[in-house]
Amino acid sequence: MMTTINNNNNNNKFLTWFVGFCDAEANFQTTFVKRINKKGQLTSYGIKYGFYIGLHEQDKPLLEYIQQKLNNIGKIYEYPLKKECRYSIYTHDDLKWLIDNIFSKYPLFTIHQATRYERINKGITNKINKISISNRKGQVAEESYDVQDPKSYLGISEILPLLNNRTDFEIDNWIIGFFNGEVSFTYLTKKNKEIIPRIMLEHTDERVISMIKDRLKIGPKILVRTRDTRKTTYSLQISSQKDITTIITFLDKYNNLKGNKLSQYEEWKEKFKLI
Missing domain, CATH: 3.10.28.10 (Homing endonucleases)
Structure with a gap:
């Protein structure tokens, strides 16, 4: 059973740093996989969600530190030929833990990352892992979307995070996390x-x-x-x-x-x- 994170000062310092680091370095990934029938017709999209941070192999200890602070969820992969390592979180339960314990409490600051995160948040929270296509207009139940742009099914427009409601503590540690990446x-x-x-x-x-x-x-x-x-x-x-x-x-x-x-x-x- 996964535990929650205690809201003590040391953890808050790490978490606000981590959000800044994610705004600089993380990838919030929503992937749509076409499913084609024997007639060559597009029948549905499978949806996969993931979160990862890719760094130079010198920073593998940093990724291990982050993983340890995040309840040891996810896995770290090494790519020796590229001299890279990657911390990946991709199972439904682990992504749900990340949403509930981190980003729902400590929101992202940048427009790009907040928007990409919100797709994952909606998909994981509502257990959306497939888009079925029922007719040429791409109608699914009572909803409609652009078949050629499956991201439109999730209905996420650009997110503009509020910046003027953050505490000095949160902003300062976010800045250091952001500096750590950028x-x-x-x-x-x-x-x-x-x-x-x-x-x-x-x-x-x-x-x-x-x-x-x-x-x-x-x-x-x-x-x-x-x-x-x-x-x-x-x-x-x-x-x-x-x-x-x-x-x-x-x-x-x-x-x-x-x-x-x-x-x-x-x-x-x-x-x-x-x-």
């Missing part, structure tokens, strides 16, 4: 050849980038990058000494970076004598 500790070479530290953060959700900027009270403008083959992204490129110090103070106060990202952060601080 931030880069790097450097900038100036025209005079001087090398200075730089922090870079880029994502497709302008709202959360703006929230981070406001929460940390840092100065750089949000840069917009548009490319033909990819979504528009929004970034912060932080290089002023004042803003670098602000972020270091913030991260060191909470001491909640994990895995390979923590090692990168410590090496970066040492390289630029920021300790």
